[in-house]
Amino acid sequence: xxxxxxxxxxxxxxxxxxxxxxxxxxxxNLLLANFPTPVFCEDISGTATYPLLWAExxxxxxxxxxxxxxxxxxxxxxxxxxxxxxxxxxxxxxxCIFLPQFTGKILLQGVVx
Numbered sequence: 282x283x284x285x286x287x288x289x290x291x292x293x294x295x296x297x298x299x300x301x302x303x304x305x306x307x308x309x310n311l312l313l314a315n316f317p318t319p320v321f322c323e324d325i326s327g328t329a330t331y332p333l334l335w336a337e338x339x340x341x342x343x344x345x346x347x348x349x350x351x352x353x354x355x356x357x358x359x360x361x362x363x364x365x366x367x368x369x370x371x372x373x374x375x376x377c378i379f380l381p382q383f384t385g386k387i388l389l390q391g392v393v394x
Contacts, residue, residue: 295348302344309337321378335375343368 312318313333321330347364354360 295352298344298348302341305340306337309333323378330378332375332378335371335378338371339368339375342371 313331318331318333321332322328323330343364346367347360350360350363351357
C-alpha cells in the first residue's frame with residue numbers, strides 16, 4: 282500500500298471494521314428471525330417494511346463506502362463525504378416509513394404532474 286495514503290497509518294483497521302459491520306448485520310438478522318420487531322405497511326405498494334433493516338442499511342452503506350473509498354485517498358474528507366452521500370438515501374427511506382401521510386402525497390404528486 283502506498284505510504285502517502287492516510288489509511289496506511291491505521292494498520293489492519295479495515296479487517297476489524299469489516300468484522301464489526303458483519304457482526305451488526307448478523308445481529309440484525311438474528312433479531313429479525315427470532316424476536317418481534319416493528320413492521321409497517323407501506324401505503325403505496327402495500328408491502329411490509331422493516332425499520333430495523335433500513336437502520337442496518339444506513340450503517341452498512343456508509344461504513345463500506347468509507348472503507349472502499351479510503352483505500353487510496355490522500356485525506357479522510359473525500360471518503361467521508363462519499364459515505365455520507367451513500368447513507369443519506371437509506372436514512373431518507375427510514376424517515377419516510379414514519380411519515381406515510383407525507384411521502385404518499387409527495388410521491389404521487391411527482392408521478393401525476
